[in-house]
Every structure is written in C-alpha cells, then in structure tokens.
Amino acid sequence: MPMPELPEVETIVNGLRGPLIGRTFTGVCVGWENIVARPTVLEFQRRIRGQQILGIRRRGKYLIFDLSGGDSLFIHLKMTGQLTIRPGDAPPDKYGHTVFDLDDGRQLRFLDMRKFGRIYLVADENEVAGSLGPEPLADDFTLSQFAALIGKRKGALKPLLLNQQFIAGIGNIYADEALFVAGIHPQRKANTLTGEEIAWLYQAIRQVLHQALADEGTTFDGAYRKADGGEGGHQENLRVFRRKGQPCPRCGSAIERIVVGGRGTHFCPHCQK
DNA sequence: CTAAAATCCTGGTGGC
DNA sequence: TGCCACCAGGATTTTA
Numbered sequence: 001m002p003m004p005e006l007p008e009v010e011t012i013v014n015g016l017r018g019p020l021i022g023r024t025f026t027g028v029c030v031g032w033e034n035i036v037a038r039p040t041v042l043e044f045q046r047r048i049r050g051q052q053i054l055g056i057r058r059r060g061k062y063l064i065f066d067l068s069g070g071d072s073l074f075i076h077l078k079m080t081g082q083l084t085i086r087p088g089d090a091p092p093d094k095y096g097h098t099v100f101d102l103d104d105g106r107q108l109r110f111l112d113m114r115k116f117g118r119i120y121l122v123a124d125e126n127e128v129a130g131s132l133g134p135e136p137l138a139d140d141f142t143l144s145q146f147a148a149l150i151g152k153r154k155g156a157l158k159p160l161l162l163n164q165q166f167i168a169g170i171g172n173i174y175a176d177e178a179l180f181v182a183g184i185h186p187q188r189k190a191n192t193l194t195g196e197e198i199a200w201l202y203q204a205i206r207q208v209l210h211q212a213l214a215d216e217g218t219t220f221d222g223a224y225r226k227a228d229g230g231e232g233g234h235q236e237n238l239r240v241f242r243r244k245g246q247p248c249p250r251c252g253s254a255i256e257r258i259v260v261g262g263r264g265t266h267f268c269p270h271c272q273k
Numbered sequence: 274c275t276a277a278a279a280t281c282c283t284g285g286t287g288g289c
Numbered sequence: 290t291g292c293c294a295c296c297a298g299g300a301t302t303t304t305a
Contacts, residue, residue, distance in 0.1 A: 003298065003299070034281080034282095061299085076299085076300085078298080078299055078300080079282090079297085079298055079299070080282090080283090080284095080298095112282095113282085113283065113284075114281090114282045114283055114284085114297095114298085115281080115282050115283080116281070116282065116298080116299070116300085118300090154275080155275075155276075159276090162299080162300095164299085164300075171298090171299070172297095172298070172299085221284095221285095261276090261277085262277080262278080262298090263297090263298075263299090264297070264298080
C-alpha cells in the first residue's frame with residue numbers, strides 16, 4: 001500500500017499550485033462525513049464557500065491551502081487518499097468522497113478508498129500543525145539539533161522516526177530506507193547511538209528524502225498519484241522496503257521483514273547493527 | 274513519563 | 290469456485 005509521505009505530498013503540492021492558486025471554492029460536497037475532522041460538516045461547507053486559494057504548501061504529511069478568509073484547509077491523505085482536478089461534468093469517481101467545486105467550473109476531488117484521510121478547516125493552523133516535529137529538509141534542521149533530540153529518547157529508532165511529533169513527514173517507506181542507508185538496526189534504542197551513528201542517520205534521512213523527491217515519490221499498486229495522475233519513480237530505487245527475501249544491494253544477504261512497534265519493517269541483517 | 278493495544282476502513286490474500 | 294478470517298497501515302485514543 002502506498003502511504004504518501006513527505007516526498008509524495010511535496011510532489012502533489014507542486015502539481016496543484018498551477019491549476020489551483022487564484023481559484024475560489026464555490027461549494028463542497030461531502031459524501032463521507034468522517035473525512036471532515038474539523039469543524040462540523042455543515043460549518044465546513046458554509047465557511048469554505050467563497051474563499052480564494054492564495055497559496056498551497058506542505059507541513060509534515062499535510063497539504064495546507066491558505067485561504068483568503070484567513071482559514072487554513074488541511075488535507076491528510078493517510079493511506080490511500082488522492083487528489084485530482086476534473087471538469088465539473090466528468091463522471092463521478094468511485095472513491096470520490098469529497099468534491100470541491102471551483103469558480104472555473106472544475107472540481108478538486110478527494111478520493112480515498114480506505115476512508116482514512118482527514119480534512120480540517122481551521123483559523124489557527126497550530127490547531128493541526130502545532131505539535132509536529134521539525135521538517136527534516138529545512139535549512140534550520142541541523143545535525144546538532146537532531147543529536148540533541150535523539151539523545152533524549154530511549155525507545156527503538158523505527159517507531160521514533162515514524163513519530164510525527166519527533167520529526168515530521170517520515171513514514172514507513174523512508175524510515176526503513178534511511179535506517180538501511182545509515183547501517184543502523186531498526187530496533188536499536190535511540191540513546192545508544194554513537195555520535196558518528198547519529199550523523200550517519202541524519203545524513204541518510206536527508207539523502208533518502210531528497211532522492212525520493214527527485215524521483216517524484218514512490219507509487220505502489222497505483223495508489224499514490226501525482227496531481228496530474230502520473231506515478232512516481234522511486235519504487236525502482238528502493239533498497240529494502242517491500243524487498244523481503246531479495247538481495248541486499250550492499251552485501252547480497254536476504255532482506256528480512258519483522259514487525260517493530262506494530263509496523264512492517266524491512267532491513268538487512270548483515271549491514272544494519 | 275513510555276509503551277503497547279485498540280480504533281478506523283476495505284481490497285487483497287491465503288486457507289479450506 | 291466460494292466463503293471467510295485476517296492483514297496492512299498513519300495517527301489518535303485508550304489502557305497498562
């Protein structure tokens with residue numbers, strides 16, 4: 001299953017800016033009420049109407065639409081969410097649970113087979129984004145900051161990298177990939193890393209995310225799609241994720257899959273200590 | 274405080 | 290072939 005993570009969300013945001021910035025929402029149809037986390041569906045529909053899209057950005061795995069009325073529209077795609085722009089008279093999509101009408105006659109459609117995705121409309125963006133950890137690709141995310149954060153943690157590294165309050169935007173794919181590149185076992189306790197290992201991990205996180213961004217994300221089973229419907233290319237460059245039993249790209253040992261913190265975790269038993 | 278487990282969903286998988 | 294129990298997976302909530 002595809003879980004849009006930082007590189008995928010960033011790629012989608014880049015593709016939505018052209019067609020959407022300057023457009024105004026003229027209405028929204030909600031086919032599955034649980035998708036709208038905040039406010040109530042009725043208030044959501046009332047408040048979004050007439051607001052113009054001034055900008056679109058990413059924070060962690062959230063897409064954020066900055067609206068003219070001062071509200072921020074947050075969309076989290078979770079597992080299977082997709083965004084697509086279609087003509088208003090195009091046939092309905094099978095999983096199109098939320099459809100935004102635009103002032104140019106087109107629609108922004110939020111498709112989500114598993115219905116895990118969530119939408120928030122808030123006046124204060126900290127209501128949703130306030131507890132997120134640092135952005136791993138930001139200039140001000142430094143090795144010394146990362147080292148200070150990781151030294152305080154006692155738990156296993158894999159769940160820590162997935163913790164959005166610790167660091168924002170990393171999901172199952174890039175956690176496994178970064179730990180492999182760093183040569184560190186996913187079950188290592190964070191506070192047992194040497195200074196050298198912390199530096200390797202810091203570099204690995206940034207390198208893996210940059211490479212995936214250059215590849216426009218990872219598409220599995222067609223579930224993550226770019227704004228134009230195209231697929232990413234990073235699935236061709238994965239080192240361990242979803243490669244159980246296949247040879248490690250570094251040493252040739254069989255990649256193993258275990259469960260850590262309730263999540264499927266892929267690693268090389270020879271290269272990762 | 275941390276950690277584990279339940280929760281939400283449904284297409285895909287594997288067993289019989 | 291058909292039926293069905295079970296699984297994955299992010300983030301939140303609950304429980305220990």
